[in-house]
Amino acid sequence: MTQQTTVYLADYRPYSHPLDRVELTFRLAPQATRVVARLHFRPDPARSPGADLRLDGEGLRLIRLALDGTPLDCQPDDTGLTLPAALLPADPFVLETEVEIAPVGNTALEGLYMSNGMYCTQCEAEGFRKITYYPDRPDVMARFHVRIESDLPVLLSNGNPAGQGPGWAEWDDPWPKPAYLFALVAGELVALPDHFLTASGREVALNIWVRAGDESRCAYAMDALKRSMRWDEQVYGREYDLDVFNIVAVDDFNMGAMENKGLNIFNSKLVLASPETATDTDYERIEAVIAHEYFHNWTGNRITCRDWFQLCLKEGLTVFRDQQFSGDMRSHAVKRIEDVQALRARQFREDQGPLAHPVRPDSFVEINNFYTATVYEKGAEVIGMLKRLVGDAEYARALDLYFARHDGEAATIEDWLKVFEDATGRDLGQFKRWYTEAGTPRLTVEEEWKDGIYSLTLEQHLPPTPGQPVKAPKVIPVAVGLLNPNGDEVQPTTVLELTETRQSFRFEGLASRPVASILRGFSAPVVLDRAVSAAERAFLLAHDTDPFNRWEAGRALAKEVLADLAAGAPTVGPDWLEAMVRLVQDDSLDPAFRALALRLPGEDDMAATLAAAGKQPDPAALHTARRRMAAALAGALAPALPGLMEATQITGAFSPDAVQAGKRALHNACLGLLSLRDGGAAAEAAFAAATNMTDSLAALAALLEIGRGQPQLDAFGARWRGDRLVMDKWFMVQVLHAAPDQTARTVERLTARADFDWKNPNRFRSVIGALSANHAGFHYQDGASYRLLADWLLRLDPKNPQTAARMSTAFETWRRYDSGRQGLIRAELARILATSGLSRDLGEMAARMAG
Ligand code: 0A1
Ligand code: ZN
Numbered sequence: 001m002t003q004q005t006t007v008y009l010a011d012y013r014p015y016s017h018p019l020d021r022v023e024l025t026f027r028l029a030p031q032a033t034r035v036v037a038r039l040h041f042r043p044d045p046a047r048s049p050g051a052d053l054r055l056d057g058e059g060l061r062l063i064r065l066a067l068d069g070t071p072l073d074c075q076p077d078d079t080g081l082t083l084p085a086a087l088l089p090a091d092p093f094v095l096e097t098e099v100e101i102a103p104v105g106n107t108a109l110e111g112l113y114m115s116n117g118m119y120c121t122q123c124e125a126e127g128f129r130k131i132t133y134y135p136d137r138p139d140v141m142a143r144f145h146v147r148i149e150s151d152l153p154v155l156l157s158n159g160n161p162a163g164q165g166p167g168w169a170e171w172d173d174p175w176p177k178p179a180y181l182f183a184l185v186a187g188e189l190v191a192l193p194d195h196f197l198t199a200s201g202r203e204v205a206l207n208i209w210v211r212a213g214d215e216s217r218c219a220y221a222m223d224a225l226k227r228s229m230r231w232d233e234q235v236y237g238r239e240y241d242l243d244v245f246n247i248v249a250v251d252d253f254n255m256g257a258m259e260n261k262g263l264n265i266f267n268s269k270l271v272l273a274s275p276e277t278a279t280d281t282d283y284e285r286i287e288a289v290i291a292h293e294y295f296h297n298w299t300g301n302r303i304t305c306r307d308w309f310q311l312c313l314k315e316g317l318t319v320f321r322d323q324q325f326s327g328d329m330r331s332h333a334v335k336r337i338e339d340v341q342a343l344r345a346r347q348f349r350e351d352q353g354p355l356a357h358p359v360r361p362d363s364f365v366e367i368n369n370f371y372t373a374t375v376y377e378k379g380a381e382v383i384g385m386l387k388r389l390v391g392d393a394e395y396a397r398a399l400d401l402y403f404a405r406h407d408g409e410a411a412t413i414e415d416w417l418k419v420f421e422d423a424t425g426r427d428l429g430q431f432k433r434w435y436t437e438a439g440t441p442r443l444t445v446e447e448e449w450k451d452g453i454y455s456l457t458l459e460q461h462l463p464p465t466p467g468q469p470v471k472a473p474k475v476i477p478v479a480v481g482l483l484n485p486n487g488d489e490v491q492p493t494t495v496l497e498l499t500e501t502r503q504s505f506r507f508e509g510l511a512s513r514p515v516a517s518i519l520r521g522f523s524a525p526v527v528l529d530r531a532v533s534a535a536e537r538a539f540l541l542a543h544d545t546d547p548f549n550r551w552e553a554g555r556a557l558a559k560e561v562l563a564d565l566a567a568g569a570p571t572v573g574p575d576w577l578e579a580m581v582r583l584v585q586d587d588s589l590d591p592a593f594r595a596l597a598l599r600l601p602g603e604d605d606m607a608a609t610l611a612a613a614g615k616q617p618d619p620a621a622l623h624t625a626r627r628r629m630a631a632a633l634a635g636a637l638a639p640a641l642p643g644l645m646e647a648t649q650i651t652g653a654f655s656p657d658a659v660q661a662g663k664r665a666l667h668n669a670c671l672g673l674l675s676l677r678d679g680g681a682a683a684e685a686a687f688a689a690a691t692n693m694t695d696s697l698a699a700l701a702a703l704l705e706i707g708r709g710q711p712q713l714d715a716f717g718a719r720w721r722g723d724r725l726v727m728d729k730w731f732m733v734q735v736l737h738a739a740p741d742q743t744a745r746t747v748e749r750l751t752a753r754a755d756f757d758w759k760n761p762n763r764f765r766s767v768i769g770a771l772s773a774n775h776a777g778f779h780y781q782d783g784a785s786y787r788l789l790a791d792w793l794l795r796l797d798p799k800n801p802q803t804a805a806r807m808s809t810a811f812e813t814w815r816r817y818d819s820g821r822q823g824l825i826r827a828e829l830a831r832i833l834a835t836s837g838l839s840r841d842l843g844e845m846a847a848r849m850a851g
Helices: 219-236 280-295 308-329 332-352 373-390 392-406 413-424 534-543 547-566 574-584 591-598 603-612 619-637 641-647 658-674 681-689 693-705 710-719 724-736 740-751 761-773 784-796 801-816 819-833 840-850
Strands: 019-027 033-041 053-056 061-067 080-083 093-101 111-115 118-122 142-149 154-157 160-165 168-177 184-187 190-197 203-210 244-250 263-267 442-450 453-461 476-483 489-498 502-507 515-518 527-529
Touching (some): 061 080, 118 244, 118 263, 142 184, 154 168, 203 219, 219 244, 263 280, 280 308, 280 658, 308 373, 332 547, 332 591, 373 413, 373 476, 373 489, 442 515, 453 476, 453 489, 489 502, 515 534, 534 547, 547 591, 547 619, 574 591, 574 619, 619 641, 619 658, 619 740, 658 681, 681 693, 693 710, 693 724, 710 724, 761 784, 784 801, 784 819, 819 840
Parallel strands (some): 019 142
Antiparallel strands (some): 019 033, 033 093, 053 080, 061 093, 111 118, 160 168, 453 502, 476 489, 476 515
C-alpha cells in the first residue's frame, strides 16, 4: 500500500512565505502541456524567520526553475520542491518554474485532465499540485493571472477576461483565492448565454458551456442560476462580484460539481436536462447543485477554509443555504422530509459504523475521503440547530457579522462560532461538541401527566465512535408541540434546550392529557427512541400540524409493520393500511407529500434501524417482507387507485415545477402499486404513452419490479443508445430492480458490454453503485456481490482512486449482519488491503472499515 501518513489538525502552522500574486501560462498539448508559473512572494520576517520555502508538486516534470531570473539548481522529491532558506532574498522575489504534464493520461480526474477532447481541471482538495509547484493549501490566498495558449476555440479560466487573440486568451481574477479554486477549461464548446443585473446595477454575463448539440438542455440550469443569484441577494445580502460567471458541463467528473471562482465546473448530469431525458428528481438536483456552487462564491470562496479540517465551514453552511433555497423555491415541508431521509440513509449510516468521524475531523490520511455526508449534511444540520437556538433575526445578524469580519480570509470553526457568540451574547462552548464529536445521539422520552401538569423528561445517550469512547452531553434543541385529544394544538411549537444528560420540562394549564409531537421539523440530528402506540402514531399522522412529524408518524408505523413482517408476522395489521388509505385520498395534502408518505421504508434503512436496536437484520427476510407490505398496501388502496391516477394525470405541457413533479410522483407511486395487481398492464400502457423521462423510467421500474419489462428495456436502450446520461439510467434501473439472486449476474452481464465505459465515473456508479444500493442483491447469501464489488474497486483503483474509495463505503455496514456475511465482507476487505500498489484513498478506507 502507498504510504499512509496521518495529518493532524493540531499540527497546523501558518505558511512560511506570504504569496501575493501568481502568473500562470499554459501551453496546452494532450501529451505534453507546459505550465509556466511566476510566484510573487513577499517575505515576512516576523512570520517564520529562516524557514525554507516548500512547494507541493506531484507527477510534474521540472523543466526550469529560476529565482528573480537566475536559474536555480534544486531537485524536487516525490511530493514537492524545497528551496533552502539560504537561497531566499529578504525582499519580495519572483520564483519561476516551468513544468510538463500529460493531461491525456490523467484518469484520476484530478489536476488537469481531458474529457472527450476537452481540457478541464479539478483542484479541490489537493489537485493543483499536479499542475505546478505551489503551496497547495487553502490558507495561501493569491491573485491569479492566467494565459492559455491553444488552438481550441474556447479558453476559460477564473475571474474576468483580460484579452484574447488567435490561439490565446488571458484571464485575471481580482479576488485572492486558494489554489483549490483555480480552474481552466479549453475545448470546442458552445454557450447558452444570458445576463444578470445585480441589485446594485452591475451587469454580469452568464454562460453555460457545453458540447455542440447540448445547448437546448441548458435552459433549466440557467434559470436556476439566475434564481440563485437573486435569492442570495435577497436572503443573505450577497451580490456577485465579477463581470462574468461561467459554468461548464463535463462528462468525466468524480463528484457533482465544483465552485471554482467565476468558473464552476459541473458533472454534465447536473446541468443538462430536457423533459425527454431528465426526471423530476434530476431537475430538483440540478436546481440545488447550481445553487450550491453559486452560493459557494461567498461561503467558500470569499471566505474560505484555513485548512481542510475546516471543510464543514464552507460545506455545511453552503448545504444549509442550498436547502433553504430549495425550500423557498418548492415546498419547505417536502424538502425537509427529503433532506432528513437522505441524512438518515447516508449520514446516520456513516455515524453508526467504522467510518464515523466528527463534522470537523481532527486527522486524516487522504482528505478526499472526507467529503462525506457527515461533513456536508450533518454540517448543515448543525447550522440549522444554531439557527433554531438563536432565532432567525440573530442568525441573520451573525451572518452579516461573519461576512463583514472574515471577507477575504481563510477561517476556522472557532471563528465561525465566535461570530455567533459576539452577535448573540451566547456561550457556544458546549454547542461546539457538535463539531468535534462523532456519533448520533439517541434521545429517550418519559412522559408524566399529573394534576394538570404535563412533564417531559428527555435523556440523551451518546454512543461510542472510533477513537471517542466517552462523550459529554450536547446542547440539543428539541422542538415540541402538544395536541389535545380532538386534534387541536394546545401548545404551539416551542424549542426545549436539552443541555444536560437528563432534563425535565413542564407544561401547565392543560385541560386534558395532551399528545406530544416531539422533534418537530427534525429539530436536531438525533434518533428519537420512544415507544409510542400504533394508535397514537395514527393520531399524529392524521392531526399533527407539523408536516415533518406527520410524515414521521407514518414512517414509524410503516417501519414497525416491516419489522414485524420480517420477524415472521403473518399479515399486515390494519392501523397503517387504514391510515394510508385516508392520507392518500386527502386532497388537502400536497401530492408530493402523499407520494413521500406512500414510499415504503428502504431495506437498508430498516436494516440500520434493526441493528441500532440490537437486532440482526436478515436481508432476504427484509426483502420478502417489504414486497408483502407493498402487496398489502396495493390491496388496501386498490379501490382508490384508478381515481387517484386519474386525478394526478397531467394534461397540459410538461413543466419541471414542484406542483407538476408532485403530481407525477403520486401518480407513479400509484402506478407501481397497481402493477403489483394487474400484471403490469397499466405500466406497459404508461411506458408506451410516456412523453417525459420521469414517466418512462417509473413505468420501466414498475415492470422490472414484477419481473417483466424486457421489451420496454430494449426499446429504451435502442432509443437512447447515443445518450450517455440516459444510458446511465438504463444501466442503473436494471441493477436496482434485479431480484436478489440475479443481481450479481445482472452486473456481470452489464459490465461485459462494450458501452460499459468503466473509466467514466457516472457509468461506473450507475452499475457498481447500484449494485450496493440493491440491498438484498448486494447482501445475497453467496457473497457473489461482495466479490464483484471488490474486484471492480481493485480494477478502478489504479486509474481513479478517488471514485474507488468512495464506492468502497458499501462495505461500511458489515458489522450489522450475521457472522457468515461478516466473514465474507471481511475477507474482501482483507483482499483489498493485501493488494500491492493500493492507493492512499482506497487503502485508508479499507483499513478504517476493517477496523
Ligand atoms: N466543493 C465541491 C465538491 C467537490 C469536492 C471535491 C472534489 O474533488 C475531490 C470535487 C468537488 C462542492 O461542494 O460542490
Ligand atoms: Zn460544496
